[in-house]
Amino acid sequence: MNPKNRVSLAVKIVVDVAMIVLFLLLMGYHLFQNVQHEWFGASVFALFLLHNALNWRWYKKLFKGKYTAVRTFQTVVNFLLWITMLLNIASAVMLSRDVFRFLGLSNGSIGRKMHLAATIWSFLLISIHFGMHFQMFIGMAKKAFHPSEKFSVVTKWLLRVILLAVCVYGVIVFIQRELYNDMFLLVEFKFIDFNESKMKFFADYIAVFILFSAVGYYLKKLLAYISLKHKTVAKK
16 A cells, blocks of 8 residues: 555544544533533534545445445445434534524424434444444454464454454443434433443443444445355356
8 A cells, every 4th residue: 555545544544533432422412511512513523524525436436336235235324324414413503502503593392303313323323334344444453463364263253252242232232221212202301310420321332333333344244245145146
């Protein structure tokens, strides 16, 4: 990889990591002051736009080539993420008491419900989107550390066991925190524990992030496997 491409990749990784960290902070609205929460949100949306600008070639190729199951899956996730992020910023403006207050577009009755659903959907879609591209990070790690075959096999299975444990915990968190209620607006009011430990809160949401990243990663692999089997059968 030439130096120019390395710099470009490094910038993309920094932008993506910053966006994920800020979104995790956003999920803990009750753990920060309102003005901090609003600036986190504005920063995430700015980074989201920058992420898309840095990956403009994907849009350039949007109407070119064949759409496989994997490509269709990626495209659907990307455009759903666009929709939820736009709903996020629109509802944030409606609810703003600090950063966007000067716009005078307050509408709490609509904004609150829209923001609640759009936030959790955006968080889960970002997790899935990250998981779909995780193979790239695996490849980078292999190039950087050059693990031996024996070490690689042991590490792979150890990481799989850890991942399984985290995902099980992520499922428990998803159910206990009733995040499905936020996704589908099944309740009118959401209970918030203002005395909750920040460490426990973020550990829970990191587990949910990893859970849905794993969903994205393995669903992509499954679709690729099914497509390959279909091609093999078609050639016979």
